[in-house]
Amino acid sequence: MFKTKKVEKKKGIFVTMMICQNSNPSESKWGKYSPEDSACENWCEVGAGAVAILCSDCTQRALQNMGSKTVSPDSLL
Numbered sequence: 001m002f003k004t005k006k007v008e009k010k011k012g013i014f015v016t017m018m019i020c021q022n023s024n025p026s027e028s029k030w031g032k033y034s035p036e037d038s039a040c041e042n043w044c045e046v047g048a049g050a051v052a053i054l055c056s057d058c059t060q061r062a063l064q065n066m067g068s069k070t071v072s073p074d075s076l077l
């Protein structure tokens with residue numbers, strides 16, 4: 001399970017943020033796309049029930065690595 005936090009997005013409106021699953025590359029399916037020599041520290045807004053999120057930076061690295069195949073970000077989780 002990855003770290004989450006509640007953030008006030010607008011006055012009175014709270015959203016759940018989750019740290020990118022590449023914050024722990026060894027537990028991430030996409031750990032090889034984490035930033036070089038370090039863990040990712042990006043937080044993303046998630047919906048209720050989300051168990052993992054891959055931030056847009058890591059998603060981009062993964063997509064680039066896969067070349068021209070079309071992959072939706074959801075399929076990376």
Ligand SMILES: [Zn+2]
Pocket residue numbers: 020021022023040041042054055056057058059
């Ligand atoms: Zn990331």
